Amino acid sequence: MSNYVLSLDNARIAYDVTGHGPAILLVHGMGSKVNKNLWKDTGWVEKLTPHFTVITMDLRGFGESDKSHDPEFYSINNIINDIHAVINACGFKEYHYFGHSYGATIGLQTCILSKHVQKVICAGTTFGDSxxxxxxxxxxxxxxxxxxxxxxxxxxxxxxxxxxxxxxxxxxxxxxxxxxMAMKSWKGIDVCDITKKLAVYTGFNDNPLVLENFEQNENQLKRNEIAHKIFDNLNHSDLVSKVDTVLPWVLEFLLQ
Structure with a gap:
């Protein structure tokens, strides 16, 4: 049974929590049937609970969380407030973040807008405004x-x-x-903007836009000492579904 918390605008946000240790928040991507259960179904919750308190949430507009047809409802500030409300409800102030696709795009935003995030992992997103x-x-x-x-x-x-x-x-x-419509007004995050500990990854079969952006920024990722990797043969959905392929690299970053 899901837990619920009210965000600052009184939107009801659904979340699950399991395990012990430092908090890590897992955030799903877009899709009409995508929700927080993605992380349990793919095995990430089971693999991460020996090391962390694993928190999964339904972003507003998804799953059991509140929904709206108003673009302002999905402002990045509202989403960041949702994250903080969930983290606080679980008894934490600081947390790690792991997002896929839409969740990864939000993850880059947390690097700038959340002072409480520690390490951020982004799977399948892009830098900049394009x-x-x-x-x-x-x-x-x-x-x-x-x-x-x-x-x-x-x-x-x-x-x-x-x-x-x-x-x-x-x-x-x-x-x-x-x-x-809300995302049109979000500010793109450049590699040089990042001051948090960040890891980004994609796959050679990922969305061409994502892969091209990754390759364009690869030298700067190295200069800024941001962990990064392109996995062989993985497409966009594989970035989260192929847990046994990705897990060792993710854990190396989180536990170092």
Missing amino acids: FFKESVPKWIDEYEILNTCKQTKTYSNQDLAEEDIEWVENTDIEIIIAQL
């Missing part, structure tokens, strides 16, 4: 088209498979649009 300025607006346009199709029940002009249409029909696309 994602927020270029990719996010394109995604908003694409989801708005899908939402119009859903509202008008007309899919003939879209090259969609039956399973894609089923997904559109069963997904609250307005929530996704609101989250993306």
